[in-house]
Amino acid sequence: MFDEKKVDQLRKERERWEQTTLPNWIKQSKERKGEFKNTSSILIKRLYTPEDIESVDYMRDLGFPGEYPFLRGVHATMYRGRLWTMRQFSGFGTAGQTNKRFKYLLKEGETGLSIAFDYPTILGYDSDDPMGEGEVGICGVAVSSLKDMEVLLNGIPLDKVTTSMTINGPASMLLAMYIGVGDKQGVPREKLGGTTQNDNLKEYFAQKLCIYPPRPAVKLTTDIIEYCTKHLPRWNPISISGYHIREAGASAVQELAFTIYDGISYVESTLERGLKVDDFAQRLSFFFAAHNDFFEEMAKFRAARRIWAKLMKERFHAKNPRSLWMRMHVQTSGCTLTAQQPLNNITRTTIQALSAVLGGTQSLHTNSFDEALALPSEAAVRVALRTQQIIARESGATDTIDPLAGSYYLEALTNEMEKRTFEYIRKVDDMGGAIVAIEKGFFQKEIADSAYKYQKEVDEMKRTIVGVNDYKIEKEEIPIELLRVDPKVEKEQITGFHKMKRERNKKRVEETLDKLRHAAQKDENLMPTMIDAVKAYATIGEINDVLRQVYGEYKELIVI
Amino acid sequence: MNVHKAKKIRVLIAKPGLDSHDRGAKIVARALRDAGMEVIYTGLRQTPEQIAETALQEDVDVIGLSILSGAHKTLFPRIMRLLEDQDMTDVMVFAGGIIPEEDIAELKKLGIREIFGPGTPTETIIQYVLENISKKS
Numbered sequence: 197m198f199d200e201k202k203v204d205q206l207r208k209e210r211e212r213w214e215q216t217t218l219p220n221w222i223k224q225s226k227e228r229k230g231e232f233k234n235t236s237s238i239l240i241k242r243l244y245t246p247e248d249i250e251s252v253d254y255m256r257d258l259g260f261p262g263e264y265p266f267l268r269g270v271h272a273t274m275y276r277g278r279l280w281t282m283r284q285f286s287g288f289g290t291a292g293q294t295n296k297r298f299k300y301l302l303k304e305g306e307t308g309l310s311i312a313f314d315y316p317t318i319l320g321y322d323s324d325d326p327m328g329e330g331e332v333g334i335c336g337v338a339v340s341s342l343k344d345m346e347v348l349l350n351g352i353p354l355d356k357v358t359t360s361m362t363i364n365g366p367a368s369m370l371l372a373m374y375i376g377v378g379d380k381q382g383v384p385r386e387k388l389g390g391t392t393q394n395d396n397l398k399e400y401f402a403q404k405l406c407i408y409p410p411r412p413a414v415k416l417t418t419d420i421i422e423y424c425t426k427h428l429p430r431w432n433p434i435s436i437s438g439y440h441i442r443e444a445g446a447s448a449v450q451e452l453a454f455t456i457y458d459g460i461s462y463v464e465s466t467l468e469r470g471l472k473v474d475d476f477a478q479r480l481s482f483f484f485a486a487h488n489d490f491f492e493e494m495a496k497f498r499a500a501r502r503i504w505a506k507l508m509k510e511r512f513h514a515k516n517p518r519s520l521w522m523r524m525h526v527q528t529s530g531c532t533l534t535a536q537q538p539l540n541n542i543t544r545t546t547i548q549a550l551s552a553v554l555g556g557t558q559s560l561h562t563n564s565f566d567e568a569l570a571l572p573s574e575a576a577v578r579v580a581l582r583t584q585q586i587i588a589r590e591s592g593a594t595d596t597i598d599p600l601a602g603s604y605y606l607e608a609l610t611n612e613m614e615k616r617t618f619e620y621i622r623k624v625d626d627m628g629g630a631i632v633a634i635e636k637g638f639f640q641k642e643i644a645d646s647a648y649k650y651q652k653e654v655d656e657m658k659r660t661i662v663g664v665n666d667y668k669i670e671k672e673e674i675p676i677e678l679l680r681v682d683p684k685v686e687k688e689q690i691t692g693f694h695k696m697k698r699e700r701n702k703k704r705v706e707e708t709l710d711k712l713r714h715a716a717q718k719d720e721n722l723m724p725t726m727i728d729a730v731k732a733y734a735t736i737g738e739i740n741d742v743l744r745q746v747y748g749e750y751k752e753l754i755v756i
Numbered sequence: 757m758n759v760h761k762a763k764k765i766r767v768l769i770a771k772p773g774l775d776s777h778d779r780g781a782k783i784v785a786r787a788l789r790d791a792g793m794e795v796i797y798t799g800l801r802q803t804p805e806q807i808a809e810t811a812l813q814e815d816v817d818v819i820g821l822s823i824l825s826g827a828h829k830t831l832f833p834r835i836m837r838l839l840e841d842q843d844m845t846d847v848m849v850f851a852g853g854i855i856p857e858e859d860i861a862e863l864k865k866l867g868i869r870e871i872f873g874p875g876t877p878t879e880t881i882i883q884y885v886l887e888n889i890s891k892k893s
Contacts, residue, residue, distance in 0.1 A: 315774035315825055327803075330830025331774050404776035404800055445779050531779070535874040568874050570826075570856060644782055651783045655877045664875040678856060681826070752799045756782050756789075 197252045207247055234492040235650065236449035238612055244604035252607060257502070261597045263517075264509070265502040267610070268598040269556040270521040275594035281559040282584045283360060283525070287312030287337035288571055289685045290692070291347035294337040298352060300574065304581060308390075309352070310360040310561065312336035313370070320366050320407045320740030324690045332686040335571070336362075340689075341735045343696040345373040346380065354378045358389035360435070360525070360559075365407035367394040368420055368722055369739050372730040375428075379731075391432040391481060391525075394420050397458040397630050401639035403440035404752070407740060410631050412747035416722065418465045423723035425466075425476040432481040434462060435525060441639075442485035443531045445647020448496045449613055451485065453620030454639055456503055460621070461630040463512055473512045477519035486548035486555075487529040493548065494600060495609035497524065497555025503614055525559035526552035533568040537663035538676060541565035546583050553593050554600055560584055570678040640755035693735075700733040708732045709742055716746040765793040765889055767818040770807045771800050772835060775825035780852060780874075784820055787878035788885065793818075804831055808838035811847060818885055821851040821868075828855055828863065836866045848888055852876065 232240040241248070252258070259265055262272030271277065284301055287294045298309055314336040316328030322340045323332045332338050339345055349359075354377065363370045371392050378388050396413035399406045406413065417434060424433035438446075438455030446454065459480065466476055484500065486493050504522035508514040528548035533541045542565045549562050562580040564572030572580070588594055600606050624633050633639055653659035660666045708729035715725045729739055769785040771778060778800055785797040796814050798806070811819055819839075821832065832851065839847060845867065852872040855863070860871050869888065872881055 319774055328774065330827035331825055334826040335775065404778065443779070569854070644786075647779050648783055648786050651787075651878060655879055661875070665877065674857065680856075683829075754797060754799045756785050756797055 197249060197254050198246045203246055203250050206245060210243075210245060210247065234448070234489045235487065235646075236447040236492060236613070236616065238449075238492075238609065238616075244608055246604060248604050248608040249611070252611070257611075258601060258607075264520060265505040266521060267498050267502045268601055270501065270523055270558070274556060274597040275553070275588070276597065279588050279594065280553070280557055280584075281308045281358075281525075282306055282581060282588075283308040283310045283559050283561055284577060284581055285310040285312050285360075285362065285527070285561050286572075286577070287314075288335070288679075288681050289333040289337065290689050291337055291339065291344040293333075293685075295348050295350055295352075297574075298348075301577070301581070302352075302357070304578065305585065306581060308358045308360065308559070311348070311362065313361075313363055314338045315405075316340075317370075317736055318363065318365070318405050320736055320744075322735050322737030323686070323693045325737055330686070332689050334681050338685075338689045339370065339373070340693050340737065341696055341733050342373045342376045342730050343692070343733060345370075345377050349374075349377050353383075354381055355383040355387045358391075360391040360393075362393045364393055364396050364399050364403070364405065365413065365416075366736055366740060367392045368416055368726050369730060369736055371420060371431075372723070372727040375727055376731045385427055386429055388428055389430040391435050392420060393437060393483070394434040395437045395458060395462075395483075397461060397634070398437050398440055398455070400634045400750070400753075401441070401454075401643060402444045402446075403437075404444075406750040406752075408743065408747040409750050410634055412743075413750075414461070414465055414631070415719070417462060418469060419721045419723055421462065421466045421476055421479075422469050422471060422721055424479065425471060429479075432479050433476075435481050435483045436462065437483040439483050439485045439527050441643065442487060442529065444643050445650060446643045447646050448487065448489070448492050449616045450620070450642055450646060452496050452500055452503070452613060453617040454642075455482065455484070456500070456507070456617060457621055457624050457630055457633075459504065460507065460511070463508075464629075467512075473508070473514045474516040474519050477508060477512070477514050478516060478521065481558075482522055482524040484524055484526050484552075484557075485529045486526050486552045488532050488544065488548065490547055490551050491606060491609055492613075493551040494555045495606055495613050497526070497552065497557065498598075498606075499610045499613040499617065500524065501556070502610075503617055523558045525561070526555070526557040527561040528552070528563045530563055530567060533563060533565070534661060534664050535568040536672060537669060538565050538569060538674065540663055541568070542579060542583065545580065546587070549583055550587055550591070550593060553587055554598075556598060566676050566678060569674065569676075571681065573677055573679045576676070635753070637753055637755040640753065644755055696733060697735070704732040705729070705734045705738070709734055709738060712739065713742050713746065716743060765818060765885065766814060766816040767793050767795045767820060767885070768807070768811050768814060768816040769795060769797045769820045769822065770802050770810070771798075771822050772802055772804060772807060772831040773823040773825040773827045774801055775823065776800050777824040777853070778822070780824075781820075781822035784822070784852065784878060784881055787882060788820075791882045791886075793885070804834040804838055807835055808842060808844075811839065811844060812842050816847060817889060819847055819849045820881075821849065822853050823851070823855070824853040826854070828853070829859060832863055832868060833866055836868070848885070850881070850884065852881075
């Protein structure tokens with residue numbers, strides 16, 4: 197990018213500076229640390245100059261927005277055209293309660309819905325299953341059947357609002373329910389827009405909400421990709437997720453590498469169905485975390501786009517430019533929130549959100565400041581949403597595309613992230629792919645080691661967490677009001693659930709479940725029979741019981 | 757502090773509840789192990805019955821419960837009751853995770869000795885175990 201002679205000259209000048217100006221300054225005031233490192237253990241230099249991006253070729257490595265390699269953004273106008281989707285993950289209590297919260301968020305200017313399900317739903321248990329006692333409606337909304345979904349989406353026009361569902365093991369069931377509600381509203385299936393997380397691989401080493409062993413789980417994931425490619429053109433069948441990998445303790449590079457590797461695996465599993473890469477690749481979407489280190493995160497988002505574009509082009513020979521796009525959703529990092537001095541979390545979230553915006557995200561969730569203590573209150577959710585609106589409307593960060601491009605530091609870091617990601621990709625390729633890496637505990641061990649290292653750094657004061665290991669307040673009173681889910685919710689939900697079960701056509705339920713069992717045994721795509729079963733009001737528990745019988749259950753591989 | 761004991765302190769780190777946030781549990785397990793204790797970590801989603809059974813089988817001195825799902829008020833009393841049934845009230849039980857301040861007094865009444873919230877240094881937990889175990893013996 198720079199004239200070779202000028203860089204040589206600069207190199208000499210830099211060496212002179214290091215020998216003359218710098219030593220006196222260091223003598224007077226020692227640097228704060230012996231070495232500066234980010235979470236990816238990349239050594240941060242004192243100063244970055246054109247030398248560090250000497251080998252960068254602008255057109256090859258950066259390019260223009262909307263063009264290969266998409267480093268500067270997937271859209272040619274980025275936020276000068278459309279802002280990112282402000283999508284706040286929410287769900288608690290009964291479907292009726294969450295429906296109210298959804299309507300509140302839409303009224304406050306949110307542009308898309310994002311459903312959080314409770315643990316029993318996520319793990320494929322009905323609300324009255326003893327496994328879920330004390331958990332119903334607590335960390336998300338309870339959805340045991342189409343009935344709950346109907347209440348949840350009551351009054352929300354599915355042809356206008358897009359919905360993201362954080363659901364993996366039972367993703368096909370929840371998608372089937374969404375389709376069921378759409379059918380009732382008279383919305384044609386090709387108009388349904390939204391996302392199912394449906395990334396089962398990361399469950400085995402990050403989110404760890406697994407029902408089946410990895411191979412059938414990937415089969416279910418692929419069923420949705422295949423079905424949506426054919427019938428739901430506006431649906432993102434999968435959100436390949438690094439967020440949970442990061443939250444489990446991975447570094448930024450590990451998050452990037454493992455997520456992209458999962459992406460590679462899903463492309464492969466879908467190609468095996470006989471689909472062509474350009475038929476489905478454009479609907480694949482990604483989900484990353486925005487952690488504390490502002491530059492490391494920005495570099496990660498930017499590198500992600502370039503890596504994915506290269507892989508799709510070179511490894512999978514995609515031709516359609518849209519197949520090369522990495523579209524992403526970002527959530528600010530939940531694990532960086534502190535229970536101590538919780539208002540400080542607003543500041544953390546702001547910096548994290550800004551890194552996502554400067555990193556060119558398509559969609560963003562900002563965490564609420566009270567989330568290290570409980571589910572967010574309405575007031576806290578509003579501040580979180582307002583944070584995005586302030587970045588969008590006041591900060592000026594959205595006026596030009598990829599404004600920090602060309603920063604010596606940022607570009608050098610972006611290159612380094614990419615280099616390390618490709619090293620991991622080669623390693624997992626050599627191992628035999630993602631499922632083998634999971635079975636060997638490779639991802640698990642990498643993440644556990646990083647998590648432990650991070651905690652050690654905090655404990656040893658090598659990493660400052662304001663309010664936790666420094667700038668502490670003794671005997672702190674928490675000045676905020678917390679949301680508590682009424683324990684009566686569980687009873688209310690179960691009562692409604694039993695009523696639904698009494699009123700449905702039992703014979704029809706059994707017939708559809710039988711068909712589902714046969715389809716599973718014959719290894720067919722389960723979506724069509726799943727939709728029939730769900731529309732007959734077969735429950736999450738019943739459907740999963742059928743699949744648990746066919747596929748077996750996953751037994752956790754414990755890696756500390 | 758170095759407490760030399762003939763017998764290593766045996767700790768069970770257990771995760772009741774359906775949530776899968778095991779980052780904290782694993783870090784605590786590893787930190788206690790690095791501090792010289794014998795640590796058994798049994799993985800996610802252990803029922804109260806499984807936890808009590810493991811505690812008995814493994815003859816542990818300490819149990820650390822980690823939960824972030826909000827179901828502690830349902831599950832902790834059940835675990836404590838089962839330990840009592842097994843005559844294991846001398847086992848020191850501590851807990852961690854997302855547990856609201858206002859629930860702590862109630863949980864301590866059940867016999868849970870200490871609750872470590874988010875941001876607790878691992879050293880604090882190690883020290884707590886060492887000091888309270890030595891008081892017992």
